[in-house]
Every structure is written in structure tokens, then in C-alpha cells.
Amino acid sequence: MVNRVAALVGKGKIEMTVGPVPEPKADEVLIKVRHCGVCGSDVHNFLEGRTGKRVISYPFVLGHEFAGDVVALGADVTNVQVGDRVCVEPGAACGHCEYCRIGRYNLCEHMRFLSAYPNVGSMQDYVVFPARNCFKLPDNLDTIDGAMIEPLAVGLHAANRGNVKWGDTVLIIGSGCIGIMTVLACKAKNATNIIAVDVFDNRLAKAKELGATATINSRTEDVAARVAELTGGRLADVVFECAGRPETFNMACDAVRPGGAIVTEGNISEPLQMNHVLINMKEIDIKCMFRYVNVYPVALRLISSGEINIKGLQPKIFPFDKTPEAFDCAINDGKSVLKCVLEM
Ligand SMILES: [Zn+2]
Ligand SMILES: [Zn+2]
Structure with missing residues (x-):
């Protein structure tokens, strides 16, 4: 061999x-x-x-x-x-x-x-x-699907960390692979409104195809203002920061509702200046995460049952x-x- x-x-x-x-x-x-x-x-x-x-x-x-x-x-x-x-x-x-x-x-x-x-x-x-x-692997999954379980596991763990549930409005900032996996995970959790953000329209189209209910191009639109518009002023219950940038973290703070949560999926390696008074006054739960835990068997069931369309990526x-x-x-x-x- x-x-x-x-x-x-x-x-x-x-x-x-x-x-x-x-x-x-x-x-x-x-x-x-x-x-x-x-x-x-x-x-x-x-x-x-x-x-x-x-x-x-x-x-x-x-x-x-x-x-x-x-x-x-x-x-x-x-x-x-x-x-x-x-x-x-x-x-x-x-x-x-x-x-x-x-x-x-x-x-x-x-x-x-x-x-x-x-x-x-x-x-x-x-x-x-x-x-x-x-x-x-279940019989209806191939090894390409199998290789996609790992990034899906990140999205599933993020949705678990954010405690996403039915009725929720979730905002996903950054619609690359991990952002799209988070869209799939939130959809499987029955979130009601799934809003995807990116600067590329083709990524936003993909997010919409795979479960986003609305999209925002942050290059041309004010994200927090659009989220307010889409939610009757209520803002998002859970925001997923998938871009790993200081400005997108601050975008998340603006777009989350009081008492809501931010899940930091991206690693922000630059120094982060944040509006701590705003975070305190909104009593935001900031949930950090490292890789994933206890989600592989769940991921396989969700794909095998058709609840998650991994091939759509x-x-x-x-x-x-x-x-x-x-x-x-x-x-x-x-x-x-x-x-x-x-x-x-
Ligand atoms: Zn990976
Ligand atoms: Zn150990």
C-alpha cells in the first residue's frame, strides 16, 4: 500500500x-x-x-x-x-x-x-x-457528505450555544461556509426568521436558497436598521458573528435585542474595541465557543433524515x-x- x-x-x-x-x-x-x-x-x-x-x-x-x-x-x-x-x-x-x-x-x-x-x-x-x-455513515450519505460533517458540527454547536428555538429571529453575520452551516443549523432548530448578512450577493443568494428568510448586503445597507425594520423594531434574539472582525462584533451588539445573545463563531484576532456600556445596558449574553462538542451523531441523523440539506453547499x-x-x-x-x- x-x-x-x-x-x-x-x-x-x-x-x-x-x-x-x-x-x-x-x-x-x-x-x-x-x-x-x-x-x-x-x-x-x-x-x-x-x-x-x-x-x-x-x-x-x-x-x-x-x-x-x-x-x-x-x-x-x-x-x-x-x-x-x-x-x-x-x-x-x-x-x-x-x-x-x-x-x-x-x-x-x-x-x-x-x-x-x-x-x-x-x-x-x-x-x-x-x-x-x-x-x-448512514447508507444515504456519501463520503463527500461525511467530509462536510465537521464544518456542520461548528454550526450546530453555535446554534446550541445560542439556545436557538422556535419563534426566534436569528441574525447570521458572514455567509461563508460556517455562516451557511449556521443557517442550516438554525433552520433545523425551527428559528422563525433567519437573516443572513454578507458583502457578496452570490453568497446571500446561497444563504437564501438554503433557508435564510431575508438577506442584508452590509456593503450597501445599515444592518441594525434593516433588522429593526424586518422585526418591527424588536431586533434579533440571537446573533452569530461568523466574520471574525471587530466591526462585525459591534454590528452584532447593535442588532441584538435587549436580553438577547451573541455567539462568537469567528475568531477576532485584532484588538477589539467594544461599547461595553451598550452591552451592559442591553444585558447581552456573549457566548464564546471552541470547535464543537457532542454533535457528530446528531449531524448524521439530521442529514440522513433530510432535515439538513448538506449537498446544497x-x-x-x-x-x-x-x-x-x-x-x-x-x-x-x-x-x-x-x-x-x-x-x-
Ligand atoms: Zn474545519
Ligand atoms: Zn480530557
Whole structure:
């Protein structure tokens, strides 16, 4: 067996190479990767040469949004079998620390997350990972759908953090992949009004196609004023900040109703100047979030039942040996392509 690897060999440089096929430990499975998405964080790490605070030493492998076939089992594995098609939750938590024990394993102090340096990612033919992180794909899902579960999990976790419920007006600022996943999640939660914001009309059209009830182009319209108009002055119950910019955070504060919530899905890396008096006077709940927790099985049921139309995102598929082109597309065609997916 040959393991083809998309090796990150320097800042902004990927080379197609070949490496050894890894061996599963007792609690692990060997997976033949079939599809792997290019995440916004992959693009960031590709360009910046770091994952979070950690500087990458090359070569390294990116990728964590993947699905494939189980091809070998460790001695203790019982939950999946050889031949199963699975999607894989890419963060292996320790299972023993305080956060794991209270069910908030996304905060695990010993998390091993694929593609977070030094844990090599899934942009290669073969990956070993704990079997407990593998979820069997229902028969009506393919491995492209399986690779889309990870970004959907972010949207589902955001909707959980915002406690979205029927009757709600939600405002989603930023209609890229994660914003659209949040539209899908809020629709599945039966939010009544789903308002999507972006600066690109084609993204807004996609948001509308997949469940937004209204859209606002923030380049030409005053977002808070439009939300007031659309809600009879009431404003939004929950605002999702998916753009990761100081100005969109402040937009969220203006557009949320008193007593409402803001969920910060985007990472705002620039210094943030906020109107704290306004936030206090409105008694806004600011809900932060890190990745996702306990949503993979739910995501599979929602897609399999048709409650969430994941195919509507229409990812652009690249053959694996065109990985550099896929990154190029993710960087330069972000307004027209929501998700690039590699096919192994
Ligand atoms: Zn991702
Ligand atoms: Zn833990």
C-alpha cells in the first residue's frame, strides 16, 4: 500500500509526496481517506506557518474534515468493522480530565486534534485514529457528505450555544461556509426568521436558497436598521458573528435585542474595541465557543433524515494530486466556492 501525502513543506507550499502507511494501536482504526475538506483554518495555517500559537516545523500535513473506509482494526476495537464507511471527529480527547468528565470534551486539556501541530492531519491516503471518534455513515450519505460533517458540527454547536428555538429571529453575520452551516443549523432548530448578512450577493443568494428568510448586503445597507425594520423594531434574539472582525462584533451588539445573545463563531484576532456600556445596558449574553462538542451523531441523523440539506453547499471537488490548486481556489475564489474538497 502506498500512502500519498500532501506535505506542507513551507509557508504557502504543498508538495505531493509518499510516506509509510501508519499502524493502528489497540484502540485505533486505519482509515483509507476518501474525501477531505479544505478548512478555513487549513488555509490560515498554510499561509501563516502556525496552528494557533504553535509554529509548524516542516514537513507537516493539514486537513481534519474527512471521511473514508475502515481498512484495519486495532485489537480492542468493537464499534466499527473493516469495510465500514465512516466520518471521523478529528479531536481525540483524553476522556479522563475534568472537562471530559462533565461532557465538555472540546475543552479537554490533552486534546489531540488532527492538523493542529504537531498532530499530522488527513490530507493523505491513510490515517489512524481512535475508533471511538469514528461514526458510521448512514447508507444515504456519501463520503463527500461525511467530509462536510465537521464544518456542520461548528454550526450546530453555535446554534446550541445560542439556545436557538422556535419563534426566534436569528441574525447570521458572514455567509461563508460556517455562516451557511449556521443557517442550516438554525433552520433545523425551527428559528422563525433567519437573516443572513454578507458583502457578496452570490453568497446571500446561497444563504437564501438554503433557508435564510431575508438577506442584508452590509456593503450597501445599515444592518441594525434593516433588522429593526424586518422585526418591527424588536431586533434579533440571537446573533452569530461568523466574520471574525471587530466591526462585525459591534454590528452584532447593535442588532441584538435587549436580553438577547451573541455567539462568537469567528475568531477576532485584532484588538477589539467594544461599547461595553451598550452591552451592559442591553444585558447581552456573549457566548464564546471552541470547535464543537457532542454533535457528530446528531449531524448524521439530521442529514440522513433530510432535515439538513448538506449537498446544497455544492463543494468543489479536486483530485488529490491537485491539492495545491484546491488551496489556491480556497484562497482566491472564496466568494463563489464555499468549500473545496479533495478526493483521494
Ligand atoms: Zn474545519
Ligand atoms: Zn480530557
